[in-house]
Amino acid sequence: MAAESALTVTGLRKAFGDEFELSGIDVTVGTDEIVALLGPSGCGKTTALRCIAGVETPDAGRIEAGGKLVQGEGVSLPPEQRDIGMVYQNYAIWPHKTVYGNVVFPLEHAEHDVPADRYEERVEEILDLVEIGDLKDSPATDLSGGQQQRVALARSLVHDPELLLLDEPLSNLDKGLRKHMRYELQRLQHEIDVSMLYVTHDQEEAFYLADRILVMRDGEVVERGEPRELYNRPTSPFTRRFVGDRNRFIGRITTNAEGESLVETDFATFPLASADFVAERLEDAPATCFVRPADISIGRFGGEHGGVLEFAGTVVAEGLLDERYEVTVDLGGTKLIVHTGNGREFERGESVPIYFEPGDVQVYAGDE
Numbered sequence: 001m002a003a004e005s006a007l008t009v010t011g012l013r014k015a016f017g018d019e020f021e022l023s024g025i026d027v028t029v030g031t032d033e034i035v036a037l038l039g040p041s042g043c044g045k046t047t048a049l050r051c052i053a054g055v056e057t058p059d060a061g062r063i064e065a066g067g068k069l070v071q072g073e074g075v076s077l078p079p080e081q082r083d084i085g086m087v088y089q090n091y092a093i094w095p096h097k098t099v100y101g102n103v104v105f106p107l108e109h110a111e112h113d114v115p116a117d118r119y120e121e122r123v124e125e126i127l128d129l130v131e132i133g134d135l136k137d138s139p140a141t142d143l144s145g146g147q148q149q150r151v152a153l154a155r156s157l158v159h160d161p162e163l164l165l166l167d168e169p170l171s172n173l174d175k176g177l178r179k180h181m182r183y184e185l186q187r188l189q190h191e192i193d194v195s196m197l198y199v200t201h202d203q204e205e206a207f208y209l210a211d212r213i214l215v216m217r218d219g220e221v222v223e224r225g226e227p228r229e230l231y232n233r234p235t236s237p238f239t240r241r242f243v244g245d246r247n248r249f250i251g252r253i254t255t256n257a258e259g260e261s262l263v264e265t266d267f268a269t270f271p272l273a274s275a276d277f278v279a280e281r282l283e284d285a286p287a288t289c290f291v292r293p294a295d296i297s298i299g300r301f302g303g304e305h306g307g308v309l310e311f312a313g314t315v316v317a318e319g320l321l322d323e324r325y326e327v328t329v330d331l332g333g334t335k336l337i338v339h340t341g342n343g344r345e346f347e348r349g350e351s352v353p354i355y356f357e358p359g360d361v362q363v364y365a366g367d368e
Contacts, residue, residue, distance in 0.1 A: 005064070006031055006163045006195035007052065012061035014047055022047050022219045025061070027197070029163065034189055034196040036206035039216030040242065045199045048216075049165050052197065053086045054079035066162040080110040085156030085194075089168040091148045099135045099143070103127065103154045112159035126154045129188065146177050153185075157192065164196045170205060182208050203243050207231060215239045235278060237288050237364045246290045247336045250367050253285050263287055263363055267331040268309050274358035286367035293339040295360035298327065298346070300353050310355040315346045329354055 007029040014022040022044040029035045037045040050056035052063055054070065054077060062072035065084055070077040079086070085106075094102055100123055106112070107119045114122050127133045130150040135143070143151065149169060156164055166185075170178045186209055189196055200206050206213050207227045214224045215236070223236045234240050241248060251265035253272060261272035261283065275289075300310075313329035313336070320326075327338045327346050338354060346352060 004031065004067075005029060006033070006066060007197060008062075008064040009048075009052060010062045012048060012051060012058050012063070014044075014051055014056065014058045020044065020047075020219060022051075022058075025219075025221060027052075027214065027221075029195045029197050030211075031162075031195060032189075032193045033211045034186075034198060034209050036198045036200060036210035036213045037216055038200060038203060038206040038213050038242075040201055043216040044219040045216050046167055049167050049197065049199050053084055053165050054082050055086075080106075083111070083161050083163070085159070085161040085164040087149075087152045087156045087164070087166045087169045089171055091152040091172075093140045093143070093148050093151055095140050097140055099127070099132065099138050099140065099151055102140060102151050103158050106155060106159045110159050114159060122158060123154075126158045129157075129191070130154045130184075145173055146181070149173065149181060150184075153188070157188075157194065160192075162195060164194050166196060166198045168200055168202075169198075171200075171202070178205070185209060207243075215242065217242075233276070233278065233362070237366065240288075240290050240362065240364065245293050245337070245339070247293060247296075249289050249334050249336075251287045251289050251363070253283060253287050253363075253365075255283050263289065263361075265289065266334050267311060270307070270309060270358045270361070272363065274307055276359060276362045278362055278364050285365060288364045288367055290362045290364075291336070291356055291360055293326070293337045296336060296338045296354055296356045298329075298338055298340055298344075298352050298354050300355075307358055308355050309358060310353060312351060312353050315348055315350045315352055318346050318348065327352075 005028050009025060009027040012022060012025040025048050037048060039045050051058040063070050065082050069075050070082045103123050104119055107114055124133060127136055130153050132147060132150045135147060170181050173181060182205060198209060210227060213227055213230055214221045217238050223234055223239045230239060231244055234243060240246060249265055251263045254262050254264055256262055262269055263272050263275060311331050313331045315327055316330045317328040324339045329336050329338060329352060
């Protein structure tokens with residue numbers, strides 16, 4: 001019977017002198033699930049992955065893979081005994097070997113259930129699965145970046161592990177190939193029912209691939225949840241800054257003579273009740289506000305006012321960004337980024353009106 005969780009990590013700690021500490025990380029990856037560790041460079045996500053893989057020894061913590069204890073309580077199994085596949089950022093392809101030589105390596109050196117007389121057949125199966133079966137006898141030095149990535153995937157899957165660890169596997173590919181490989185990873189995961197722990201700093205990859213996301217900062221998990229939940233209404237201001245395109249500005253929660261709570265910023269004052277307030281209600285306290293570029297419109301508001309916030313600003317930057325047109329508007333000290341698809345072009349120095357609904361502003365207590 002398969003284990004309920006492909007991976008359970010409890011209290012994982014790893015210190016590097018006084019410079020950095022991975023402090024008490026808990027991670028669970030369910031059967032046939034993709035979980036992403038998302039965070040900026042240096043937050044500890046790769047260190048956590050290396051400890052799980054067995055190539056780094058943690059200072060404390062318990063790690064179970066496929067229901068088997070692999071780290072903790074006097075146990076520290078080497079990587080080849082953990083039934084885990086690993087794809088590194090740089091692919092770690094041996095240049096002196098052929099594609100076959102690279103992919104067969106785990107069958108020759110790791111514990112698994114594939115009999116020796118099926119090695120070649122198994123390698124061919126997995127190469128066909130990642131769609132490079134015709135490259136079986138090619139030298140690794142002849143491969144493109146995308147092909148090397150597929151070889152690394154094939155090598156990590158050939159011994160049929162229950163869990164696959166991926167460390168920024170798409171970061172060395174160009175944008176178009178990254179998009180294609182995101183789809184390929186999702187396809188592979190569904191076809192072979194392998195669980196994945198996916199490390200990335202790229203929020204687009206994490207939100208596309210993952211069933212759940214753990215957001216990391218300075219060696220800690222600051223928030224965890226499903227992608228839609230984290231994107232729409234995170235509880236941590238750090239997550240709000242890191243996830244998605246967001247304008248951030250600082251304000252203060254005050255109370256007027258009528259007892260109404262207000263949010264005061266450098267360029268606007270609006271009722272707290274009309275905003276999306278993600279905290280307990282406070283009085284006379286700093287606040288951090290966020291609004292999406294897509295929720296801001298350029299042009300004069302044409303309907304009844306109804307509490308809509310409308311301002312005049314100056315265009316200080318503009319240009320195409322992917323399939324969007326991005327405009328940065330200075331409101332006299334506070335700059336807001338606007339995404340518009342109306343096809344109109346703006347010039348730097350041009351005066352423009354912008355507006356947005358207070359309900360599109362998310363307000364957090366504190367000025368983090």
